[in-house]
Amino acid sequence: MSERSRTPDRGGAKTGREVLLPLRNVAIAGIYASRQARRLDVEPTDLVLECVAGALADAGLTPRDVDGAAIEWPGPGQAPGDFASWAVQLGVRLGWVGDSVYQTAGIRGLIQAASAVATGQCETVVIGGGMAGSTDRRRFATVSGSQSLEFFDTWGGYVAPSFAMVAQRHMHDYGTTPEQLAQVAATIRNHGHVNPEAVMYGRGPYSVADVLASPPIASPLHLLDICLVAQGGAAIVLTTLERARDLRRTPVTILGAAQEIRGGLYVQAPTYRDDGDIGALAAQRALGMAGVGLDDIHVFNLYDPTSFEVIRQLETLGFCKAGEGGPFVSSGAIAADGRYPLNLDGGCLSYAWNGLQQMTLKVIESVRQLRGEAGYRQTPGARLALSAVGGPGAQKYEICVLGRT
Numbered sequence: 001m002s003e004r005s006r007t008p009d010r011g012g013a014k015t016g017r018e019v020l021l022p023l024r025n026v027a028i029a030g031i032y033a034s035r036q037a038r039r040l041d042v043e044p045t046d047l048v049l050e051c052v053a054g055a056l057a058d059a060g061l062t063p064r065d066v067d068g069a070a071i072e073w074p075g076p077g078q079a080p081g082d083f084a085s086w087a088v089q090l091g092v093r094l095g096w097v098g099d100s101v102y103q104t105a106g107i108r109g110l111i112q113a114a115s116a117v118a119t120g121q122c123e124t125v126v127i128g129g130g131m132a133g134s135t136d137r138r139r140f141a142t143v144s145g146s147q148s149l150e151f152f153d154t155w156g157g158y159v160a161p162s163f164a165m166v167a168q169r170h171m172h173d174y175g176t177t178p179e180q181l182a183q184v185a186a187t188i189r190n191h192g193h194v195n196p197e198a199v200m201y202g203r204g205p206y207s208v209a210d211v212l213a214s215p216p217i218a219s220p221l222h223l224l225d226i227c228l229v230a231q232g233g234a235a236i237v238l239t240t241l242e243r244a245r246d247l248r249r250t251p252v253t254i255l256g257a258a259q260e261i262r263g264g265l266y267v268q269a270p271t272y273r274d275d276g277d278i279g280a281l282a283a284q285r286a287l288g289m290a291g292v293g294l295d296d297i298h299v300f301n302l303y304d305p306t307s308f309e310v311i312r313q314l315e316t317l318g319f320c321k322a323g324e325g326g327p328f329v330s331s332g333a334i335a336a337d338g339r340y341p342l343n344l345d346g347g348c349l350s351y352a353w354n355g356l357q358q359m360t361l362k363v364i365e366s367v368r369q370l371r372g373e374a375g376y377r378q379t380p381g382a383r384l385a386l387s388a389v390g391g392p393g394a395q396k397y398e399i400c401v402l403g404r405t
Contacts, residue, residue, distance in 0.1 A: 022118040023111075027244035027251035027405070030059025030237030031364045032128075036199050036352035040132040040231045044074035047130040047233045049089075055126060055235035060248035063090040068122030070098025070109055071235070072129025072356070086126075095122035104129045105234075106359025106389050107398035111257050113238050123239060130233020131355040159305070160226055162270055162393035164218035167308035169272035171220060174323030176311065178220055182211035184307035184329050185225050185349060191336065192346020195377065199230045200350040211307075225307040227348035234360040236367075241405070250371050255384075256289030256401040258282040263395035270392035276312060279388065279397035283317045290384075290401035294318060297401065298382040299369045300340055301362040303389040304347040310334070313388065317399075336377065344369075344377040362387040363400070370404040 032054030034040075034047060052071060056062060069086040078085030083097040083104075096116040098104060103112045104127050113125040170176050186206045193204030206224065214223040244251035260282035262275065287293060294317065302313050311325035319340065320328040334342040345351045345365045348358055366385035368374045383404045390397035 023114045023254045026114040026117045027241040029244040030055040034233040036232035047132045051233040051235035055237045059237045068096040068125035070103040070127045105356040107400045128235025132231045160218040163306040166272045176326040180326030181307040182208040184310045185211045188343045189350045192350020198346040198351040227353040230352045232354040234357040251405045255403045256286040258285035260397045275392035279316045286399045297384045299379045299385045300342045301387045359389045
C-alpha cells in the first residue's frame, strides 16, 4: 500500500476489523437493476417484484431459498412499509427482516444484511426496492416532505444549496474553479452518454463549456452539475460464501465496510468547516479492514449528487490533499482511461438517481466490474472495487471495498 493512498489517522480510531472480518464469509450472489427512466409507468409493487425476481434469477435461486429480507413493500396488500410482508409474498418463513427503509439499499443495507447472514440469523437475504409511477417530484428537492425541519425549512433550504454552500467555501479557500467542477460533470455525464442503460444515454457528449452554459441552480452549481431525478429499482442477493461458490455467478465478497454518521438527514445546513471531511473516518476503517490502499483498487463508484461532491470525496478519501481536487480531476485521473476510473456507468449525474436505490446501483456497478460483466466499460483485470454514498448534507457516509474471489 502506497504512503500516498493511506487515509488519515483520525484520533487513532479502531478499525473494527475483528468485528467485521466474518463479513468476508458472506458473498453477493445476485444483482439486478431495472430499466431506469424519467418516469416508469408501472406500479411500484410490480417494479419491486421484478427486481427481487431478477436478482434471485441472476443468482440461480428461487423465492423459496430466501430466509431474510430488507425489501421495500409499497403495497397494496399486507402491510405497506412492513418488510415482514415479504414472508407471505415469497411463501417462506423469514429468520430476519430489516427494520428501517435505509436497510433496503446501498452499503448500509449491505452491511446489515451481511451481518445477519454472518451471525446465523438467516442464510440468504434480498435487499432492494424501487420507485415508479406518480411521484411528487418536489419532495426530492425539499427533502422533508410532510415533516417540518425547523432549522432547514425556515430558511427555504433544499438539497442543491446544501451542496452548493460547501462547494462555495471550498472554492473560496482553495481557488477551485467552476471549470474544474464542470470537468467532473462532463466526464461522468459522458460515461452515461455511451451507456445504453443510462437515462441520459445519447444526450451528449458534453463539454466543460456545455456544463457552464447550463442554467445556474445554486451558485456555483449549474443544472448539469447536479444529478437527475428518475425512477427505477434494484436488488441484491447475499448468502454464505460457501453456498455462493455453488451458484451461477462469480461470488463477490465484502472485504471492508464502514459507516460514519454525524446527524440526521438534512436537519441543518452543512458547512465545509464542520462537514467537509465526512467520510475520512469511514474510509480509514473500510480500507483498514480490507488491508488495501486506494492505489490497490481498480474501479470506483462514488456518490455524485453534484460535481463538487466528487471533488470533496477525492480529497477526503485520500486521493489527493485538501485543495488539490480540482487539478486532480482536470488531469483526467477519473476518466475511463484514467488512473482511477470513476462512475463508468454514468453515476447519479447520468445513469440514474432513483431515490434510495441509487445507492444500490453504486454497489451493482462494482459487482458487474468485478464479475467482468460491464461490457464496453469493463475495467481490465478488476479484482477490487470501492463504492461509497453520502455526504455533508446527509450527515452520513457509507463505504465498502468489494473483491472478486
